[in-house]
Amino acid sequence: MARTKLRLPDRKVKITLRDVALRADVSESTVSRIMRNEGLVAEATREKVMESVRALGYVPNRIAGSLASLDSYLLGVVVPSLSNIVFPEVLQGINAGLRDSNYQAVISVSDYDMDREEALVRGILAWQPKAILVTGFDHTLATRRMLDQSGVRVVEMMEIDSAPIDVAVGMSHRKAGYAAGRHLIGRGYRRFGYVGHDWTSDRRARLRYDGLSQALSEAGLSIVAHAMADGPSSVGAGKQQTSQLRAMAGVDVAVYSNDDMAVGGIFACLEAGVSVPDQLAIFGFNGLEIGRALPQPLSTIRSNRFLIGQKAIEAILPSQDRPATKTAIDTGFEIFAGTTA
Amino acid sequence: MARTKLRLPDRKVKITLRDVALRADVSESTVSRIMRNEGLVAEATREKVMESVRALGYVPNRIAGSLASLDSYLLGVVVPSLSNIVFPEVLQGINAGLRDSNYQAVISVSDYDMDREEALVRGILAWQPKAILVTGFDHTLATRRMLDQSGVRVVEMMEIDSAPIDVAVGMSHRKAGYAAGRHLIGRGYRRFGYVGHDWTSDRRARLRYDGLSQALSEAGLSIVAHAMADGPSSVGAGKQQTSQLRAMAGVDVAVYSNDDMAVGGIFACLEAGVSVPDQLAIFGFNGLEIGRALPQPLSTIRSNRFLIGQKAIEAILPSQDRPATKTAIDTGFEIFAGTTA
DNA sequence: CTGTTAGCGCCTTCAT
DNA sequence: ATGAAGGCGCTAACAG
Numbered sequence: 081m082a083r084t085k086l087r088l089p090d091r092k093v094k095i096t097l098r099d100v101a102l103r104a105d106v107s108e109s110t111v112s113r114i115m116r117n118e119g120l121v122a123e124a125t126r127e128k129v130m131e132s133v134r135a136l137g138y139v140p141n142r143i144a145g146s147l148a149s150l151d152s153y154l155l156g157v158v159v160p161s162l163s164n165i166v167f168p169e170v171l172q173g174i175n176a177g178l179r180d181s182n183y184q185a186v187i188s189v190s191d192y193d194m195d196r197e198e199a200l201v202r203g204i205l206a207w208q209p210k211a212i213l214v215t216g217f218d219h220t221l222a223t224r225r226m227l228d229q230s231g232v233r234v235v236e237m238m239e240i241d242s243a244p245i246d247v248a249v250g251m252s253h254r255k256a257g258y259a260a261g262r263h264l265i266g267r268g269y270r271r272f273g274y275v276g277h278d279w280t281s282d283r284r285a286r287l288r289y290d291g292l293s294q295a296l297s298e299a300g301l302s303i304v305a306h307a308m309a310d311g312p313s314s315v316g317a318g319k320q321q322t323s324q325l326r327a328m329a330g331v332d333v334a335v336y337s338n339d340d341m342a343v344g345g346i347f348a349c350l351e352a353g354v355s356v357p358d359q360l361a362i363f364g365f366n367g368l369e370i371g372r373a374l375p376q377p378l379s380t381i382r383s384n385r386f387l388i389g390q391k392a393i394e395a396i397l398p399s400q401d402r403p404a405t406k407t408a409i410d411t412g413f414e415i416f417a418g419t420t421a
Numbered sequence: 422m423a424r425t426k427l428r429l430p431d432r433k434v435k436i437t438l439r440d441v442a443l444r445a446d447v448s449e450s451t452v453s454r455i456m457r458n459e460g461l462v463a464e465a466t467r468e469k470v471m472e473s474v475r476a477l478g479y480v481p482n483r484i485a486g487s488l489a490s491l492d493s494y495l496l497g498v499v500v501p502s503l504s505n506i507v508f509p510e511v512l513q514g515i516n517a518g519l520r521d522s523n524y525q526a527v528i529s530v531s532d533y534d535m536d537r538e539e540a541l542v543r544g545i546l547a548w549q550p551k552a553i554l555v556t557g558f559d560h561t562l563a564t565r566r567m568l569d570q571s572g573v574r575v576v577e578m579m580e581i582d583s584a585p586i587d588v589a590v591g592m593s594h595r596k597a598g599y600a601a602g603r604h605l606i607g608r609g610y611r612r613f614g615y616v617g618h619d620w621t622s623d624r625r626a627r628l629r630y631d632g633l634s635q636a637l638s639e640a641g642l643s644i645v646a647h648a649m650a651d652g653p654s655s656v657g658a659g660k661q662q663t664s665q666l667r668a669m670a671g672v673d674v675a676v677y678s679n680d681d682m683a684v685g686g687i688f689a690c691l692e693a694g695v696s697v698p699d700q701l702a703i704f705g706f707n708g709l710e711i712g713r714a715l716p717q718p719l720s721t722i723r724s725n726r727f728l729i730g731q732k733a734i735e736a737i738l739p740s741q742d743r744p745a746t747k748t749a750i751d752t753g754f755e756i757f758a759g760t761t762a
Numbered sequence: 763c764t765g766t767t768a769g770c771g772c773c774t775t776c777a778t
Numbered sequence: 779a780t781g782a783a784g785g786c787g788c789t790a791a792c793a794g
Contacts, residue, residue: 764793
């Protein structure tokens with residue numbers, strides 16, 4: 081079977097600009113212009129070319145396009161986890177911000193491993209992204225240097241408690257912990273317990289704890305009991321650690337590392353017939369949907385995960401060039417009183 | 422300031438293979454080989470080159486590399502949503518499967534919009550991915566044609582109730598619904614209620630419903646009451662629709678479109694003082710972690726979302742070429758008795 | 763073991 | 779409004 085330039089597209093036969101140009105009997109530049117909606121083209125020519133595009137099933141090769149134009153329209157994203165719902169929520173915000181742009185997100189998961197993050201960032205930078213979004217301020221020295229030298233826009237998401245490489249978008253977790261402390265002290269609680277999960281991977285939970293401690297300390301109080309899960313946060317872990325906590329010195333309020341853990345606390349109390357908040361008050365962090373649907377709305381602090389993703393995109397889409405000054409964008413937080421504390 | 426080839430890397434100055442080669446006084450091919458760990462290279466040369474690589478902070482340009490080798494090592498993924506936790510779980514499986522490979526995932530979210538999916542698939546194919554993973558069998562004609570003609574490996578994830586383009590990885594939702602029906606009939610339930618969410622976007626929930634209906638029909642039974650939420654599934658929606666359902670004809674068991682909805686049902690019962698399963702039995706779908714942590718473990722069907730992602734990768738990584746025969750990989754499901762039904 | 767020569771598919775600049 | 783030429787940064791043969 082001879083190959084002719086008019087042949088219908090077979091699977092595996094790569095159709096290039098050249099094929100389209102030959103079939104439409106115009107130059108490659110013309111096809112290129114039409115595909116990019118750039119420059120002036122006669123309507124008749126456009127139709128002729130588009131007919132060829134459709135007939136051949138031509139799909140432009142962005143790899144070649146990017147190389148030629150030195151312009152990738154890729155966006156690198158590194159999050160530590162997908163099992164903690166907050167990160168998918170951030171990704172949703174990113175996704176929303178990217179709608180109507182022609183950027184593509186290259187997403188990687190570091191599993192809270194800084195060395196892995198380094199490898200991921202290296203791999204992403206090799207694709208010449210326009211910007212790269214990472215999570216938090218904890219990076220290896222090499223990662224920091226790569227990001228810095230790459231010259232691309234860099235957003236560090238989730239927190240603003242340290243100095244960013246370029247832009248930071250998030251909230252102050254230290255202040256949130258402090259606010260939780262002030263709020264609970266104001267409501268009359270004095271004997272504080274803390275239920276948490278692995279801090280080595282979740283440094284922001286630690287920052288909230290520090291803020292809480294400071295508020296208590298300023299009021300002459302302290303956390304009288306701790307129950308810490310070894311692994312990541314989960315409803316099950318929260319439930320289990322709550323039982324542990326209740327076996328210790330009496331506390332009148334338990335502050336949780338996040339809502340997942342706190343919901344576990346609620347479940348533990350339901351199961352044990354412990355009245356909330358009378359016998360034990362419960363306070364979470366994040367403001368997840370489930371907390372609001374509980375028989376008793378969970379007292380917590382709302383963070384804006386979606387907004388973080390969205391603002392991150394807004395911050396870097398307008399200008400390709402990294403500005404001289406570093407920026408921190410505060411997406412804030414808000415105490416949700418609920419009825420469990 | 423004159424530019425010399427020995428200058429330290431400035432931000433924004435693109436370092437290329439050529440710069441490294443010049444500095445190390447070898448040819449570009451040699452540097453290329455070293456960067457790709459390919460072919461034989463004298464140890465002395467390698468060190469000399471690596472010294473230059475480090476000194477210049479060279480990061481290979483994969484866009485150029487891919488164009489030259491016609492080989493992208495990109496993997497396209499399209500999921501309908503990130504707010505439903507099952508999709509992040511699938512992504513985790515994909516991520517796990519991709520570890521130790523040098524593939525990068527380009528992830529897009531279609532928001533259950535088939536036209537948007539089409540645009541996303543087109544955008545992804547332009548990056549010449551090695552494979553593309555989409556969700557389910559619902560695609561526009563154009564999407565199907567693009568995927569088919571592209572020649573790349575295609576995985577349709579989540580369900581295996583229809584014929585795949587190339588590979589399907591998932592479970593039979595129809596059978597799962599049927600199994601739920603048989604199970605509940607076996608436990609003596611006769612008056613069935615259904616609590617669901619928007620079917621137009623979640624066709625798999627509809628398949629489960631159909632399977633359930635069939636099981637009931639075969640037993641001379643039927644669903645006597647429906648409560649359907651307008652939007653997507655959520656704990657809040659499940660809670661609200663459960664209240665609706667209870668106001669209707671008495672049912673002794675409520676089957677939910679998924680666990681989120683079912684947890685809402687549990688909360689509604691807790692709040693209203695309805696005893697589960699005596700006054701109302703509750704049955705979900707998915708087997709989420711939270712269901713197990715509830716005061717009463719939720720009766721449900723476990724699906725293997727993580728496994729779906731992982732198997733999807735395993736199915737396509739070995740062979741680049743699309744095989745002649747289409748494959749369906751069944752990741753199965755399992756009834757978890759729990760204590761709520 | 764290393765260098766040379768051609769592209770990969772497209773975009774950009776400059777002509778016409 | 780369209781075309782021709784050159785090159786983006788790298789890899790794939792092939793020499794040597």
